[in-house]
Amino acid sequence: MSTPLYRAQAEFLRALGHPVRIRVLELLQNGPLPVRDLLISTEVEASNLSQQLAVLRRSGIVSATREGSTVVYALVxxxxxxxxxxxxxxxxxxxxxxxxxxxxxxxxxxxxxx
Known part of the structure; x- marks a missing residue:
C-alpha cells in the first residue's frame, strides 16, 4: 500500500536521515543561523554542508534567506x-x-x- 500521503511521509523522513542534517536541525532549534556558523558548529566541509542544506531546503524543512552576502537558514x-x-x-x-x-x-x- 503506497498512498501519496505515505510516500510524502517517507520522503520527509528520508530528508531527516543523515547525521549532518540532524545536527543542522538541532542547531536551528535556537533560531536562524548563517551558513558560516553552521560550518563552524558542524565541522564538515563546505561542499558537504551545502549538499545537506540543499536536501533540507528542497524538502521544505528549512528556509534560506539572503542578508547581503550571507545566507541565513531557519526551521520552517x-x-x-x-x-x-x-x-x-x-x-x-x-x-x-x-x-x-x-x-x-x-x-x-x-x-x-x-
Whole structure:
C-alpha cells in the first residue's frame, strides 16, 4: 500500500536521515543561523554542508534567506524541533531497554559459566 500521503511521509523522513542534517536541525532549534556558523558548529566541509542544506531546503524543512552576502537558514516549523526532541526521548527509552536486556543476557551468561 503506497498512498501519496505515505510516500510524502517517507520522503520527509528520508530528508531527516543523515547525521549532518540532524545536527543542522538541532542547531536551528535556537533560531536562524548563517551558513558560516553552521560550518563552524558542524565541522564538515563546505561542499558537504551545502549538499545537506540543499536536501533540507528542497524538502521544505528549512528556509534560506539572503542578508547581503550571507545566507541565513531557519526551521520552517517549530514542529521539527518537537520531532527531534521526541526522537531523542524514544532513543533514550530504546537504549535503556537494550541496556537492561544486555545486562540480563550478561547475567545469564555468567550463570551458565558457573
Amino acid at each position: 516549523s517549530a514542529d521539527v524541533a518537537d520531532l527531534l526532541r521526541t526522537t531523542r526521548r524514544i532513543l533514550t527509552d530504546v537504549i535503556a531497554v537494550r541496556g537492561e536486556l544486555l545486562a540480563e543476557l550478561h547475567g545469564a551468561k555468567t550463570e551458565q559459566l558457573r
